[in-house]
Amino acid sequence: MNSVLGFGFLVLGLTASVLGTAGGAYALLTQRLELLKTVRQWTLLVGVAALGAFVVMEVALFQRDFSVSYVAQVGSWATPPMFNFAALWSSLEGSLLLWTLVLAGYLVAVLFKFRDRHDDPLFGWALVIMLAVSSFFFILLVGPANPFVSVEVPADFVEQGPNPLLQNHLLMAFHPPMLYLGYVGFTVPFAFAAAALITGRVGEGWLVATRRWTVAAWGFLTAGILLGAWWSYEVLGWGGYWAWDPVENASLLPWLTGTAFIHSVMVQERRGMLRVWNLSLLCATFSLTILGTFLTRSGVVESVHAFSNGAIGPFLLAFFAVVTALSVGLIAWRGDELRSPGAIDSPVSREGSFLANNVLFGALAFVVMLGTVFPLLAELWDGSRLTIGRPYFDSMARPIGLTVLFLMAAAPVLPWRRASTELLTTRLFWPTVAGVGAMALSVALGGRGFYPVLTFGLGGFAAGAAGRQLGLATRRQGISGLVGRTNGGMIVHIGVVLVAVGMAASASYESDRTFELKIGESVSMGGHEFRYLEPGADINDRRLRAYALIEIDGGDVYAPATTRYRQQGMIVPTPSVRTGFTEDVYLVLDGAPAPEDDSIRLRVILSPMVAWIWAGGMLMALGTLFALFPGSRRRPIDPTSLAIHTSGKPTPPSDPEQPEDPQQPEDRTSAVVGNG
Amino acid sequence: MSAVNPQSWRPLAYAGLMAAALGLLLVASFGGGGHESELERVQRLNDSFACPVCDGESVAASNTAVSANIRQFIDEQVQAGSTDQEIRDALLAAYKVDILLNPPADGFAGLVWILPVVMGSLGAVAAAAAMTRARRAGRKATDDDRRLVEEARQVVVE
Numbered sequence: 001m002n003s004v005l006g007f008g009f010l011v012l013g014l015t016a017s018v019l020g021t022a023g024g025a026y027a028l029l030t031q032r033l034e035l036l037k038t039v040r041q042w043t044l045l046v047g048v049a050a051l052g053a054f055v056v057m058e059v060a061l062f063q064r065d066f067s068v069s070y071v072a073q074v075g076s077w078a079t080p081p082m083f084n085f086a087a088l089w090s091s092l093e094g095s096l097l098l099w100t101l102v103l104a105g106y107l108v109a110v111l112f113k114f115r116d117r118h119d120d121p122l123f124g125w126a127l128v129i130m131l132a133v134s135s136f137f138f139i140l141l142v143g144p145a146n147p148f149v150s151v152e153v154p155a156d157f158v159e160q161g162p163n164p165l166l167q168n169h170l171l172m173a174f175h176p177p178m179l180y181l182g183y184v185g186f187t188v189p190f191a192f193a194a195a196a197l198i199t200g201r202v203g204e205g206w207l208v209a210t211r212r213w214t215v216a217a218w219g220f221l222t223a224g225i226l227l228g229a230w231w232s233y234e235v236l237g238w239g240g241y242w243a244w245d246p247v248e249n250a251s252l253l254p255w256l257t258g259t260a261f262i263h264s265v266m267v268q269e270r271r272g273m274l275r276v277w278n279l280s281l282l283c284a285t286f287s288l289t290i291l292g293t294f295l296t297r298s299g300v301v302e303s304v305h306a307f308s309n310g311a312i313g314p315f316l317l318a319f320f321a322v323v324t325a326l327s328v329g330l331i332a333w334r335g336d337e338l339r340s341p342g343a344i345d346s347p348v349s350r351e352g353s354f355l356a357n358n359v360l361f362g363a364l365a366f367v368v369m370l371g372t373v374f375p376l377l378a379e380l381w382d383g384s385r386l387t388i389g390r391p392y393f394d395s396m397a398r399p400i401g402l403t404v405l406f407l408m409a410a411a412p413v414l415p416w417r418r419a420s421t422e423l424l425t426t427r428l429f430w431p432t433v434a435g436v437g438a439m440a441l442s443v444a445l446g447g448r449g450f451y452p453v454l455t456f457g458l459g460g461f462a463a464g465a466a467g468r469q470l471g472l473a474t475r476r477q478g479i480s481g482l483v484g485r486t487n488g489g490m491i492v493h494i495g496v497v498l499v500a501v502g503m504a505a506s507a508s509y510e511s512d513r514t515f516e517l518k519i520g521e522s523v524s525m526g527g528h529e530f531r532y533l534e535p536g537a538d539i540n541d542r543r544l545r546a547y548a549l550i551e552i553d554g555g556d557v558y559a560p561a562t563t564r565y566r567q568q569g570m571i572v573p574t575p576s577v578r579t580g581f582t583e584d585v586y587l588v589l590d591g592a593p594a595p596e597d598d599s600i601r602l603r604v605i606l607s608p609m610v611a612w613i614w615a616g617g618m619l620m621a622l623g624t625l626f627a628l629f630p631g632s633r634r635r636p637i638d639p640t641s642l643a644i645h646t647s648g649k650p651t652p653p654s655d656p657e658q659p660e661d662p663q664q665p666e667d668r669t670s671a672v673v674g675n676g
Numbered sequence: 677m678s679a680v681n682p683q684s685w686r687p688l689a690y691a692g693l694m695a696a697a698l699g700l701l702l703v704a705s706f707g708g709g710g711h712e713s714e715l716e717r718v719q720r721l722n723d724s725f726a727c728p729v730c731d732g733e734s735v736a737a738s739n740t741a742v743s744a745n746i747r748q749f750i751d752e753q754v755q756a757g758s759t760d761q762e763i764r765d766a767l768l769a770a771y772k773v774d775i776l777l778n779p780p781a782d783g784f785a786g787l788v789w790i791l792p793v794v795m796g797s798l799g800a801v802a803a804a805a806a807m808t809r810a811r812r813a814g815r816k817a818t819d820d821d822r823r824l825v826e827e828a829r830q831v832v833v834e
Binding site for chain 2: 236237238239240243245344346347352355356358359362363366367370371374378381382384386387388389390391392396400425426429432433435436439440442443447448449450452453454457508509510511512513514526573588590591601603
């Protein structure tokens with residue numbers, strides 16, 4: 001019953017997507033815009049179908065309807081309700097179902113948000129492109145990745161349940177949906193960009209219309225990646241959070257190009273420049289979400305996170321090729337109209353710094369991409385097998401990351417057009433003091449090493465510049481000085497600094513050692529004492545959890561464990577972490593306590609300042625949220641690069657910090673409008 | 677303080693800050709404790725070998741028995757005073773497969789190091805060229821431009 005119903009919804013979704021795409025394209029090509037009305041109905045139907053399929057799958061999971069192939073694969077009576085709900089995205093077919101639901105959600109949201117522009121061909125084409133993407137995912141679900149295949153339940157059927165690593169922590173319920181909201185969210189600006197190219201309306205209109213969608217998608221992707229890092233830290237039991245694993249890299253790639261885009265897009269909004277570049281970045285971001293899914297879901301790249309492989313590889317590769325070819329073709333076709341009307345006056349300017357930002361993020365994306373696919377290339381070239389891991393990525397990413405931190409300090413104080421040395425030295429003075437102060441503090445506290453101390457210094461520099469901007473904004477606008485794109489962005493910057501500092505400290509000063517301990521014995525490491533009190537076990541019909549009680553510094557008792565999941569026979573470590581502001585004490589059991597004398601092998605990892613990474617991530621999410629609110633300073637389409645003063649005197653080139661000069665009204669454009 | 681012209685003291689302050697930053701970096705790089713400790717060395721080595729039986733995980737990251745053994749081996753060798761090269765050779769001899777996480781710098785694999793530098797430089801050159809070209813084009817305002825601006829200004833003031 002569930003199989004039939006679920007598959008029915010998938011067929012409905014596919015039909016509605018294909019008919020919507022075809023009908024919309026026909027209406028737009030023949031200029032019969034009144035036909036677009038049906039496209040809206042098809043779109044709503046896609047939403048209903050995706051939601052229906054999702055609900056049916058959840059119902060099947062809760063009913064443990066093992067006649068549904070996907071439930072037979074990941075369902076089990078032993079799984080607790082929350083993990084059972086999350087089991088939907090614990091394997092390939094279900095992940096695609098979630099992806100499709102999120103895409104359908106975005107489709108309906110776009111339909112609602114732009115309800116007063118339904119006859120606009122730009123909007124029409126955007127909807128058609130999103131429906132085409134949705135058709136592709138429904139094809140996958142109806143064809144090679146159908147989760148609703150009806151199967152016979154054999155008499156000796158053994159329930160599997162989700163992969164133990166995926167039912168071990170609460171974060172599993174949030175990390176994948178968050179990541180997908182990010183990945184799929186980039187479909188919206190991509191669709192509008194392609195629509196702008198098709199209609200020839202390549203000005204800034206589509207950018208302004210989709211600005212918040214892009215920022216929101218970026219925020220979800222950021223939160224998704226950091227939640228993934230947190231999950232990895234809390235579950236995988238190696239004391240780390242980022243391993244430059246192909247799946248992690250696949251999520252980082254669109255984040256890097258997306259980050260480049262949300263910066264360079266400001267140059268286009270303000271100055272009308274970098275049009276081709278911005279379109280390319282957006283198309284690249286969208287294609288990279290597809291390529292990343294291909295790399296990690298097709299089995300071409302081995303990864304510890306690739307929880308499932310299927311037959312969808314060729315489909316994803318073909319879709320990636322089509323998207324890339326269409327993007328390049330459209331951009332080339334409209335090449336002449338995309339020529340920028342302006343030019344960059346000076347490298348020492350806001351737009352110059354955004355350009356530098358793009359070079360850096362582009363270079364980092366290239367490094368990540370190359371390092372991820374290079375083992376494949378090497379194998380194709382001469383059959384050699386090589387592994388590219390953390391040492392490579394670290395040594396390549398470090399100089400780029402440090403330069404980015406430097407730019408994060410300099411860029412926010414730079415005005416548009418050009419900056420004088422005097423202005424720069426004035427504005428950068430306190431950030432420089434903050435940077436040198438951070439270095440002095442870290443050295444005084446015993447921090448050593450060129451890279452970590454330089455990171456702390458540049459972090460202080462960047463945080464100083466962001467703090468300065470926020471200070472100025474709140475001084476003149478009160479609490480509303482924290483919202484808006486610039487100010488929200490500065491909060492994100494401070495979050496990035498916390499993440500960078502946390503990563504530099506934990507990677508540079510981490511220590512890791514394994515001890516053999518008998519009951520009652522204690523060892524010391526890094527100024528802490530660890531005493532093994534006693535072993536214990538906690539058994540239910542899902543798993544056997546063997547733990548050891550470890551007393552840290554004669555105080556709190558922690559219980560690292562190993563858990564054996566009965567159905568899968570798989571043993572996973574369950575680390576126990578004492579989180580602190582300056583240091584995390586991370587305990588992992590290397591195997592269960594020995595049966596003969598209860599002795600254990602205890603791995604102790606001391607990681608300084610890991611908590612700063614999670615705090616920074618939360619700040620980044622908060623800043624993104626604040627950036628979504630309209631700022632009070634200016635509307636995006638107001639002219640500011642050559643504002644006209646009411647007195648008739650020309651004002652100097654626009655500068656976000658003009659209110660520092662009391663002679664000028666706070667918002668010159670509104671003053672002009674008010675008096676005009 | 678407010679009576680002092682910032683122009684006069686600021687260069688001096690910047691010079692002082694730069695000197696302090698440089699001094700702090702020197703202390704951080706070469707000062708006491710700047711030398712890699714045994715624990716840090718073990719950590720770095722653990723990070724630089726791949727677990728032989730996993731999919732691309734490092735010895736530090738993996739929880740397999742093999743990795744635990746390699747970690748223990750590295751720990752013992754570091755304490756016994758072996759050099760990085762000795763540890764590396766011993767592990768390569770023992771495991772026979774390529775367990776280096778850092779790709780070699782020669783042959784085809786060398787490209788993985790060179791290409792990013794080439795691409796990064798090209799990007800930087802392209803960005804720089806875009807800016808110099810724009811400046812060389814010399815976009816001085818013409819009389820037509822001034823007339824347009826004046827007209828627009830009249831419209832707004834009225």
